[in-house]
Amino acid sequence: MFVDQEGPDPNFSATVAMADGRAVVTVTGEVDMLTADTMVRAATTDGASAATLDLREVTFFDSAAIHAVMRLAERYGSELTVLPSSQVRRVLEISGLAGQPWLSEN
Template sequence: MDQGGAPPVFSASAEVDGDHLRVVVAGEVDMATADTMIQTVLREPAERVTLDLREVTFFDSAAIHAVVRLAQRFPGALTVLPSRQVSRVLSISGLGDQAWLRPA
């Protein structure tokens, strides 16, 4: 079956602006893609990181672990912009009040 213009299951792209890195992630972040999300962040040197997850449609425990690892790697310098789904998963997992998480 041809899916035509169907969106990709996962994508991550990085934009650097001085010492600030913005990584935009779309689609499903799971066991198969969470490490790619981390590697996309770590590929570019940065002092501040914005992880834009507003286009993420699925977020599992591997994704949670990946975001926690990034928060540990960039203490006080990580901002996560969640989709509604990501906010819900982080809230259920007890991480909904983290300083790095911005309201959806």
């Protein structure tokens, strides 16, 4: 399938809602080298002092996505929460990141 890099990716979305200084980012579809920066930008919206990444509807997660989450972990520290899909959890387990405090067990 052809992906128009100049337009929106039909296999990805990231929406953000602010609640008491926390950016709650709901991500769907594929997080890869074309979309990972968009996820980071959504989570680092102005005024955010904490972030929750809801990745429960993510179907693909590659090394660029891992790097994006690590950037957010550096920025937010203990104020980052990641809610993974089973695919995301598996990638993080393989990468040795399953024990990170920001990774939710739910």
